[in-house]
Every structure is written in C-alpha cells, then in structure tokens.
Amino acid sequence: MSPTAPAATAPAASAAASDAGGVTTDEFLQLLVAEIQNQDPTNPMDGTAFLTQLAQFQQVEQGVTLNQDVSGILTDTNSMAAADAGTTTTQT
Numbered sequence: 001m002s003p004t005a006p007a008a009t010a011p012a013a014s015a016a017a018s019d020a021g022g023v024t025t026d027e028f029l030q031l032l033v034a035e036i037q038n039q040d041p042t043n044p045m046d047g048t049a050f051l052t053q054l055a056q057f058q059q060v061e062q063g064v065t066l067n068q069d070v071s072g073i074l075t076d077t078n079s080m081a082a083a084d085a086g087t088t089t090t091q092t
Contacts, residue, residue, distance in 0.1 A: 025064075028057060 023031070032053065039045050
C-alpha cells in the first residue's frame with residue numbers, strides 16, 4: 001500500500017474534517033475506496049490491516065449512533081424537566 005495513494009481525496013477530506021471536527025462516514029468510505037483502487041497490485045494491502053480498518057469503522061459508527069441516542073435522551077429529559085418545572089405538586 002502506498003502512503004500517497006489517496007492523495008487526490010486527502011486535501012478535500014482534510015478540509016472537511018477540519019471544518020466539522022472529524023471525518024464523516026461518506027468521507028471515510030471515499031478514502032477507503034480510493035485506498036483500495038490505488039493500491040499497488042504487486043503489493044496489495046495486508047488483509048489484516050483491511051479488516052482492522054473495517055472494524056475501526058464499525059466502532060466509529062456505533063459510537064456515532066450511541067452519541068445520537070444519548071443526545072435524544074438528553075433532549076427528552078430536558079423537555080420533561082422544563083415541563084415539570086412549570087407545574088407544582090402538593091403533598092397531603
């Protein structure tokens with residue numbers, strides 16, 4: 001695998017990553033496809049390295065999903081707390 005293989009897509013991905021604070025799913029997949037397309041056929045990527053990248057991608061996807069779920073729960077909790085703050089309860 002050549003370290004300069006995805007050079008065509010790297011500047012665009014770097015610019016987008018610096019704007020958003022990270023690489024998006026689509027950008028990661030574009031880089032992975034570019035890496036596979038531009039690899040040297042006489043010296044292909046090690047299968048272990050490829051599987052490691054896919055496993056890391058899956059972990060990132062799970063982290064993003066978890067973050068979205070937790071954010072949704074936080075939003076719902078804040079909404080309920082705000083609604084409860086407007087009501088009063090009396091104990092007898």
